[in-house]
Amino acid sequence: MTRKSRRLWLVVACMIGLGSAAALTLNAFSSNIVFFMAPSQVHAKPPPADRTIRLGGMVVAGSVRREKVKDSPVNLFDVTDGQAAVTVRYEGILPDLFREGQSVVAVGTVSPDGTFRASEVLAKHDETYMPKEVAEELRRSGKWDPRFGKAPDAASWNTMTASDTKKPATPTPDGN
Amino acid sequence: MTHLPYILAAYGLTLGVATVLSVNAAVRLRRARRRLSAIEQPRTRQPS
Amino acid sequence: MNATQSLTARTGNLFHRYANPGRFLRMGAKLQPWLTWPALVLSAAGIVWGLFFSPADWQQGDSVRIMYVHVPTAWLASSGYMGLAVCSLLSLVWRHPLADLAAVEIGPVGAAITAVCLATGSLWGKPMWGTWWVWDARLTSVLVLFFLYLGHIALIRAFDEPQRGYRAAAILGLAGAVDLPIIKFSVQWWNTLHQPDSITVTGAPTMSTSMLWPLGLTTLGFTLGFGAIVLARLRASVMESRIRTILAASRGRQSASPAPQPDSAAV
Structure with a gap:
């Protein structure tokens, strides 16, 4: 039993050491990992x-x-x-x-x-995923202009999505 | 659909890999089970 | 120290209860259909929903549908490796025999899934970003994960004496787990071309619910499928090792008594 817990602590110590080594390395090379400059x-x-x-x-x-x-x-x-x-x-x-x-x-x-x-x-691409109809609706109602900044919170237009997708009673298997 | 070739390639690849993995696992399991039962049965009869 | 000792001992006993191959095979046979059939149904439903009934994205058009297979494979690439790391820990600390066999079986499945993740991401990146591949932190760290899987596959099979391979591969498996937080947080720590996560633990998802549903279905389906495939392979592997033990034992008996026995002749 002592052997087992000794092995466990050894593994934990190694992981801590390895983890901090990786963290320090990544921190040091941070400016090279950055994909682009602002x-x-x-x-x-x-x-x-x-x-x-x-x-x-x-x-x-x-x-x-x-x-x-x-x-x-x-x-x-x-x-x-x-x-x-x-x-x-x-x-x-x-x-x-x-x-x-x-x-x-x-x-x-x-x-x-x-x-x-x-x-x-x-x-x-940003992390916003929005149906086409919703984006058009938001633009038409003046709630969001994609040329100026990010889309509003998904919670604010999700109800709209649900009603929009329900509007065509038969599910259209994508005509476009 | 827009970008149809890319979509088809992505789904085809995913389903292809999934099928290969599943069929391989199923075949391997069946073969192992057959061989094991073929070997085990005479042995379990032996002690009785 | 005393408390930890009894803790390691207790957890060890808990794991070793399932180390009995006979018990594992019985439990595995019961569990298998509960993984296989829901996996097939959920994946099929999610794929059909994602391909034909979910809306096109306002910017990406229909190529957003690649997400329904890319995100689950990305999630499985990481969580599969997490499973591998847990097996490595069980192997190194508790010398659990089943954990070694599981590590052997998770490796190839995880590597295949990671390859699919990279390829589907590439197929999305070409039309959307305008490039198949960039060396940003997210993409590179997932590629590293793929190589970790390949290294594990090679190392665990590299030795004539399996125990040495298990030990070496377990060390690699644990050390490689450092890559998992890097993959997860790469899109937050550094600016990358890859977009940040749309679904987070703390914040509300930045994705329409009409797209979240098929994504949830494929994620759940693929995860169960991963479990089903690994379980089937592990069961086969336990049976194969049992076959080897029985054959070795009967060969031993045969060489001990040269006269052919009627029973072993029937085999």
Whole structure:
């Protein structure tokens, strides 16, 4: 019996040691694990022009401009984290989820004039899952504009979902 | 449906792996049970 | 110290009651249908609901339906490894024979589920994010989990003497459990491309109830299915080891008395 509890304590001690080692390592490398930098971080400490970074934030409503330079589409838009904004220039086709108010991650470099030249733009999805009809209803009634910030709490529109899904008496097996 | 190929691939893969795992487990269990009963029966008769 | 001693002894006795292979086989046979049939019914209901009757997401369109298989496999990848870690603890501290056999059987099932989780996530990421794969904290930590499963599978079968394999694999299994909180909290600790959890213990879910229902069904169904598959494999494994013991014993008897016995000839 003493052998068993000795083994148990040994295992517990090893797990504590391993756990704290992992925690310290992750803490030390925290800045490398972070997937993207926020615009305010880029403003505060601009990275060297030759270093590729990832810039993450929300697309500012009304800031998206599309130009055509020699047949290839050029997109210009501002990305913000609420404190600072960085203009992003991206040549190419944007992902499906790209829209104003959406969170995006752009991969590229900061050019000397302060704009961000992106080689790749990824759309970041948030944790809100909402049926199409509900989103349209919220927008129509003016409760939420997806271009400005996050969707309201699910509890506030869940009753709406239930009544909306019940409205077509026969369950439509997705015509779209 | 939008993105149909991706959806089909995801569901197909999930169901495929689930089927392989279940069938494999069922076959293995049946074979083990048969062999065990074939071996055990003569032995249990022996002492009586 | 005295209290802990009696505690370890008592828990040990509790576990060892189920170490008897005969008792385990009887209990397992009774439990099996209660896992298998609900798993099939719930999974089928959840998949049909998720594929055909749940609404499309306002942004993702129909690709939101990939969630109904991705989230349960992600949950099972982690909780399957949790099971493996518990077996490792039982094996290291209490030398529980059934825990070793269970660890052997959980490994491949967990690895397959983790692979499905990674693949379905990738199939969602390509149309939604615009990329199959990124090295963010969530995706990388789940990939590490997959490699931990593979390492465990290899290590537990690597030795001629099974006990040594069990011991080594149990150490790996426990050490790898460090990855589980990293997976869970990666989306909170670091900014990742992967979205944070929609369903949390403390807060209200940020998901429409019309999508929560099919997700709940597939999660419950897949979890029971995981249990059913592991139980079936474990029962088979216990039977196989019994077969080996019986054959070894009868071979021993045969070599002791060269004259062929009528009973063993019938086998």
